[in-house]
Amino acid sequence: MIKKTHFLGLLTATILAGTTAVQAQTRLTIATVNNGDMIVMQKLSSKFEQANPDIKLDWVVLEENVLRQRVTTDIATKGGQYDVLTIGTYEVPIWAMQGWIKKFDNLPAAYDVNDVLKPVREGLSYNNELYALPFYAESSMTYYRKDLVQKAGMTMPDQPTYQQIKDLAAKIHDPANQVYGICLRGKPGWGENMAFISTMVNTFGGQWFDQNWNTKIDSPEWKEAITLYIDLLKNYGPPGASSNGFNENLAMFSNGQCGMWIDSTVASGMLYNPATSKVADKLGFAQAPIASWPKGSNWLWSWALAVPESSKKEDAAKKFVTWATSKEYIQLVGETEGWVSAPPGTRQSTYENKQYLDAAPFAKFVETAIETADPVNTTKNPKAYVGVQFAGIPEFQAIGTQTGQTMAAALTGQMKLDQALKTAQSAAERAMKQAGYPKK
Known part of the structure; x- marks a missing residue:
């Protein structure tokens, strides 16, 4: 027979143990x-x-x-x-x-x-x-609708140029049927529109900063890249492109509304999956496009x-x-x-x-894109920073975000491109000067 005091002691120990387990x-x-x-x-x-x-x-x-x-x-x-x-x-x-x-x-x-x-x-x-x-x-790559490219009587090269991308976009653009020649990131943000724009600038021979930390936004290379970017989205992109980031474009391509899309390799698994993509059986892919400089076109x-x-x-x-x-x-x-x-x-x-x-089937393609992305030797001219689609310094987050907002304003016509480049250049120079660049 268990004594009352012993029973109470056991009961108390059990309750405490339970309380300790919860805590x-x-x-x-x-x-x-x-x-x-x-x-x-x-x-x-x-x-x-x-x-x-x-x-x-x-x-x-x-x-x-x-x-x-x-x-x-x-x-x-x-x-x-x-x-x-x-x-x-x-x-x-x-x-x-x-x-x-x-x-x-x-x-x-x-x-x-x-x-x-x-x-x-x-x-x-x-x-x-x-x-x-x-x-x-x-990394990044080019997705496209094989059926639309074939219907246009064209082919997608393994490594397209941006001129070839523009020619294809013009052929397959069919807004009457809600099919747009190309979808690209337009949503402002250093990791949204600027992730794509930076790679475009790289392959046109531009960069964020030179080897002495001088800001290089207001340059012929940036102007050429952004001019084409705006041209592609205004003439062959979906309405409201300045609101579209990765997820919005993924949804549109999956729904069959984008003829081409240049973006993250991670989308390949979602686009090739019939459970999440209406165009899984029509999906084609190629390397990220290049212009005058072959490096820096695919991010890491x-x-x-x-x-x-x-x-x-x-x-x-x-x-x-x-x-x-x-x-x-x-x-x-x-x-x-x-x-x-x-x-x-x-x-x-x-x-x-x-x-x-x-x-x-895209697996080895993606592996190669990741392994060939080079954060150091990215730009045509020497640079001081590490990064393909960003500059690896603390100040870049604010600079990239502000530049993204300015480029979005140029895309929507709220600001002329020349003014947008000057504005972004001035803001970046000010931020870099306040941060003590160039560093000794």
């Missing part, structure tokens, strides 16, 4: 972008929670420009709102240098860090140490997961990031969502997986 659950707040691959990550994260019942995930899913603004503000002010951040190749080395994000050292052997493609690994490192892990990586980017220094939940956060960027996770996506939807661009093993290669 021990760690809640992670994850800030991420509303791109298709991240939405799949959110959907499949229940598998992580099942395997780790002591960790609960709370999601903040935001449009790209909003995400960048919020996580930058939070990290710079040490606000501590988020335990996991979705950031990219631009932010990682800069934030690591500032001591804002935690280092990813001592990764488990099963993670196989050397399996991560070298350009992606290097882009997420500072002083040869990883500060974020890649969820997916991308990785959406990666990082843990801010302000997080008090480092172990749980790193456990989630390691899982979400692992071979195991890629296998999970392949098995549940179809191999065509597997996160691309991060691991050599993905490009050696027969299931992926059979499902994704």
Whole structure:
């Protein structure tokens, strides 16, 4: 017979144990972008929670420009709102240098860090140490409707020039049937319209800054590139192009409304998937177009997961990031969502997986685009910065965003192009001077 005092003691211990178990659950707040691959990550994260019942995930899913603004503000002010951040190749080395994000050292052997493609690994490192892990990586490429190009009696070269792109756009443009010759990013933002425009400027021989940090926006090369950009969208693009970013153009192309689209290689899996694309059986692809200079026409980017220094939940956060960027996770996506939807661009093993290669005919093309993108030797003339579609300095985020707004104003006719270039040049020069450039 159990004594009353002993029974009460057991009961009290049981209640306390239960309370401790509840209190021990760690809640992670994850800030991420509303791109298709991240939405799949959110959907499949229940598998992580099942395997780790002591960790609960709370999601903040935001449009790209909003995400960048919020996580930058939070990290710079040490606000501590988020335990996991979705950031990219631009932010990682800069934030690591500032001591804002935690280092990813001592990764488990099963993670196989050397399996991560070298350009992606290097882009997420500072002083040869990883500060974020890649969820997916991308370059850029040209998508097109094979049926429309064939109907026009034309062919798409493996490496088109921008003049050839314009000629094709003119032939296949059919606004009466809501089919537009070309779709391009017009939404303002350093990671929206300027991601595309920067590569266009590169291949026309231009750049953001020279080797002495002199601003080079108001130049003949920029003018030639932006003149063609505006020409393409005004004459052969959809209405309201200045509101269209990656997601808007992806939806339009998937719906059959774009004859061509020059954008991220990550869209290939979504466009080739009949479940998400009406034109999956008509999809053609080629390299990103070139003009007078062949380099810098295809960008290099990785959406990666990082843990801010302000997080008090480092172990749980790193456990989630390691899982979400692992071979195991890629296998999970392949098995549940179809191999065509597997996160691309991060691991050599993905490009050696027969299931992926059979499902994704674009796979090797994308791998080559990523591995040939060169953030250092990008421009015709020497430059001081690292980056294909951005300049890897803290000041660029503000400069790129303001320039993006000015280029959007030129696209909509609110500002003449010459004035837009002068305005962007002046603003960038002022910002660089205030920041102390040129650096000695």
